[in-house]
Amino acid sequence: MIMSLEPKGEEQEKFRSNFKIISSSFASLPFKVPGTAFHRGIQHSKAADGEADKDKLTDKQMKDNVLTLLVAGHNTTTAALTWLMKFLGENPQVLQRLREEHMEIQAKGKGGANLSWSEVNNMPYTAKVISETLRRATILPWFSRKAAQDFEIDGYKIEKGWSVNLDVVSIHHDPEIFPQPEVFYPSRFDEPLKPFSFLGFGSGPRMCPGINLAKLEISIFIHHLACRYKWTPLERDDSVQPTLVRMPKNKYPVLVEPL
Ligand code: HEM
Numbered sequence: 064m065i066m067s068l069e070p071k072g073e074e075q076e077k078f079r080s081n082f083k084i085i086s087s088s089f090a091s092l093p094f095k096v097p098g099t100a101f102h103r104g105i106q107h108s109k110a111a112d113g114e115a116d117k118d119k120l121t122d123k124q125m126k127d128n129v130l131t132l133l134v135a136g137h138n139t140t141t142a143a144l145t146w147l148m149k150f151l152g153e154n155p156q157v158l159q160r161l162r163e164e165h166m167e168i169q170a171k172g173k174g175g176a177n178l179s180w181s182e183v184n185n186m187p188y189t190a191k192v193i194s195e196t197l198r199r200a201t202i203l204p205w206f207s208r209k210a211a212q213d214f215e216i217d218g219y220k221i222e223k224g225w226s227v228n229l230d231v232v233s234i235h236h237d238p239e240i241f242p243q244p245e246v247f248y249p250s251r252f253d254e255p256l257k258p259f260s261f262l263g264f265g266s267g268p269r270m271c272p273g274i275n276l277a278k279l280e281i282s283i284f285i286h287h288l289a290c291r292y293k294w295t296p297l298e299r300d301d302s303v304q305p306t307l308v309r310m311p312k313n314k315y316p317v318l319v320e321p322l
Contacts, residue, residue: 078126081107085134136273138308139202140280146200147192147281148288149315150247152296157192157249158289164188165289183282191249193281197263198235199247202309205229206265231262294319 084100084107095102120128151158168182207228210221221227236244240260241251252261264271271277294317302312 082130082133085130132273135271136276138310139273140277142200142202142308142310143193143196143277143281144284145311145315146202147196147285148294148317149296149311150196150199151192152294152317154247157247160188161192161285162289165286168286169290178283178286183279186282186286188249189282189285190278191252192285193278194252194261194263195247195249198241198261199245200309201232201235202263203265203307204232204309206231208269229262234260234262291322292319293322 085104095105151161164186168178168186172178172182205228207226210223210225210227212223214221235241237260238244240257259266264274264277297316297318298313300311300313304310304312
């Protein structure tokens with residue numbers, strides 16, 4: 064996408080280099096201290112600003128919008144695909160069932176390389192695999208809301224205006240809602256869940272606006288992965304990178320081969 068942006072040349076190079084820095088700051092701890100990746104990200108997002116114009120979206124607004132979408136959509140989707148390959152690699156029965164769904168789509172298809180819109184929207188097991196990946200990995204481990212009024216919860220008093228951080232990893236691993244929470248089991252999404260217990264894309268008016276794009280990208284990736292490739296992990300390491308966007312610490316290197 065960045066490759067095709069106009070204008071070409073120096074301005075595009077500047078944009079691309081700012082994007083790289085801002086995107087890596089998104090996965091860093093939010094310490095606004097000079098020398099940190101987070102601080103560099105803020106400086107470079109200021110550098111990506113343009114001139115104001117009353118009648119239309121300004122360059123600054125356009126760049127802000129594009130950057131927001133790219134930054135918020137880039138590392139999150141990358142992390143989701145990485146976790147997906149790890150969980151599928153560790154759960155061969157799930158991979159087998161997923162592969163059957165996709166082989167069937169391929170067999171019924173018209174032989175073209177591209178999936179149709181109705182095919183992408185008719186992948187019931189894939190949809191559950193995506194949800195289970197996002198539950199188990201919990202790509203964004205926390206996000207916050209501002210209290211609109213004073214309230215009390217479990218004996219704790221919260222005042223209007225306070226920032227309340229949700230510990231989504233704990234919600235996604237609550238054994239009362241998700242029995243055997245460490246197990247990767249997509250069929251747990253067969254039944255409707257208790258409201259607000261699955262927050263892979265958040266919830267409410269600030270829910271992730273990229274949800275449908277992300278699901279589409281991941282479904283297409285799964286289709287080609289399941290129909291054409293097998294892979295073997297090159298390292299065993301279950302640790303998680305302690306950044307805002309959770310990734311396997313070793314980025315899960317694999318050897319990929321044709322099926
Ligand atoms: C698997 C991929 C993705 C995951 C797991 C993910 C997850 C999330 C979560 C949990 C939030 C916070 C929602 C809340 O506060 O309730 C969020 C916000 C957001 N996401 Fe995503 N996201 C993904 C992909 C994308 C994509 C592809 C885009 C755009 C192209 C995007 C754009 C945004 C934006 C702009 C926000 C901020 C919304 C706001 O504060 O109003 N995300 N995302």
